[in-house]
Amino acid sequence: MSYNSDLQNNNNNLYNILNIINSLPSGEKEGQTKIAIPSLSQQIIAPDTGKHLSSVQVQPITNELLTSLDGDFIADNIADGVDLFGLVGTLAGGGAQIATGTFTLTGEESTTINYTVTHGLGVVPNFAFCVTNMNVNNKISEYGICLLAGVNNKIYSLWRGASSRWTFYGISDALTNTSPVQNARIGKATDTTIRFGNIMSNGGVSSYGYFVPGTEYYWMVGVV
Amino acid sequence: MRYYAQYDESNNLIAIGTGYGGTEITESEYNDLLTEIRTKAQLVEQLYSNEITISYIPVEWQEEIQRRVDERIANEEAIAEEQIPGDELLTMIEEVL
Numbered sequence: 331m332s333y334n335s336d337l338q339n340n341n342n343n344l345y346n347i348l349n350i351i352n353s354l355p356s357g358e359k360e361g362q363t364k365i366a367i368p369s370l371s372q373q374i375i376a377p378d379t380g381k382h383l384s385s386v387q388v389q390p391i392t393n394e395l396l397t398s399l400d401g402d403f404i405a406d407n408i409a410d411g412v413d414l415f416g417l418v419g420t421l422a423g424g425g426a427q428i429a430t431g432t433f434t435l436t437g438e439e440s441t442t443i444n445y446t447v448t449h450g451l452g453v454v455p456n457f458a459f460c461v462t463n464m465n466v467n468n469k470i471s472e473y474g475i476c477l478l479a480g481v482n483n484k485i486y487s488l489w490r491g492a493s494s495r496w497t498f499y500g501i502s503d504a505l506t507n508t509s510p511v512q513n514a515r516i517g518k519a520t521d522t523t524i525r526f527g528n529i530m531s532n533g534g535v536s537s538y539g540y541f542v543p544g545t546e547y548y549w550m551v552g553v554v
Numbered sequence: 555m556r557y558y559a560q561y562d563e564s565n566n567l568i569a570i571g572t573g574y575g576g577t578e579i580t581e582s583e584y585n586d587l588l589t590e591i592r593t594k595a596q597l598v599e600q601l602y603s604n605e606i607t608i609s610y611i612p613v614e615w616q617e618e619i620q621r622r623v624d625e626r627i628a629n630e631e632a633i634a635e636e637q638i639p640g641d642e643l644l645t646m647i648e649e650v651l
Contacts, residue, residue: 431573436591437598437622438566448575543622544595546588549573 365389370399393417427451428552437543445541446525447549453521455551460526524551557584567591598622 361384366375368391377383389395393415396403408419429449449455519525526541526549541547558576560569569576570587579587594615600606602623611619 429573431571431575433569433571434588434591435569436567437595438562438568445569447571447573450574542595543598544592 363387368395368399391415426552426554427453428550429455430548430550432546432548434546435541435543444525445547446523448523449551450522451551451553453553454519455524456553458519458524458526458549458551460547460549519551524549555581557581559583559587594619594622598626602626 359380359382362377362381363385364375364377364383364387366373366386366388368389375383375386393403396415397417403414403417405417405420408414408417408421410420410422412419429451431447431449433445433447435445526547555572556574557579558571558573559567559579560571560576562568567587570579570584570591572584597606597611597615597619601608601611601619608616608620
C-alpha cells in the first residue's frame with residue numbers, strides 16, 4: 331500500500347471515532363458545577379439542559395444563614411452564654427432576672443435624698459433593695475437605708491436608726507407609683523430605672539436617712 | 555464589671571457606680587474618683603463641724619467644699635422648719651428611748 335492510501339485509511343478511522351463520540355449518551359455531555367444553599371424545603375439539584383453535573387457544592391450552615399432562614403434565631407432568644415452555630419445567646423433567666431450595682435454620690439447636688447439607678451432589666455422589677463455599710467463611724471451614716479420591695483409589688487422599707495436596731499418603716503404603693511407614700515424610701519420604677527431615695531408624700535425631706543456623699547450603696551432589683 | 559460616672563446638666567460629677575447607666579469609665583478612673591469623692595466628703599464634714607478651717611483645704615477645692623457646706627446648712631435650716639409627720643415623730647422618739 332502507498333503512503334497516500336495509509337493516510338486515507340487513518341482519516342476514515344478518525345471520522346468513525348468522531349461519530350462514535352457524538353453518538354455517546356448524555357452522561358458524557360459537558361460537565362458543570364452548582365452551589366446549593368441549605369433551605370427550609372427540599373431542593374432538587376438538576377443540571378442545565380445539555381449539561382451534566384460534575385459536582386454540587388453545599389454551603390455550610392452558619393448562624394447568619396439560620397437567622398436568614400428564621401428571624402427568631404437571634405441572640406436574644408438563646409440562653410445567655412450558650413453558643414449555637416457561633417451565635418452566643420444573651421437571653422437571661424427563664425426564671426428570676428436580677429440586676430445589681432453600686433453607687434456613690436458626690437454630694438454635688440444640693441440634695442441627696444434620692445438617686446435613680448439604671449437597672450436595664452427590660453421589665454419593671456417586683457423587688458428591690460438598697461443598702462449600705464451600717465457601721466460607718468459617722469453620725470449621719472448611722473442612719474443607713476435598707477429598702478425592700480416584694481410581695482404584690484408592695485415596698486417594705488426597713489432601715490437602721492441611731493439605736494442600732496432595724497425599724498420597719500412603712501409599706502408603699504406599687505413600684506410604679508409615681509408618688510411614694512410617706513416613709514417608703516423608694517420611688518418610681520420603670521423597665522429600665524428605679525429610684526431609691528427618701529422622698530415623702532408631703533414632699534418634705536427627712537432630717538435623716540438621706541444618702542451620704544462618699545458612701546458606697548449597694549442595690550439589687552429583680553423579677554421573680 | 556462596668557464602671558460609670560454620672561454628670562449633671564452643668565457637667566458636674568454627681569455620682570459614680572457600677573452597673574448600667576452614666577458614662578463608662580475604667581476601674582482605675584473609678585477608684586481615683588472614689589478616693590476624691592470620699593476625701594471631699596470628709597472635708598465637707600470636717601468643715602461643717604468646725605474641725606478644720608477653709609485654709610486647710612486645697613485651694614482648688616475650697617470653693618466647692620465651702621459651697622457644699624453652705625448648701626448643707628441651708629438644707630438643715632429648711633428641714634428644721636418642716637413639720638414632722640406623726641408616725642415619723644413616734645419612730646424618732648422610739649429610737650431615742
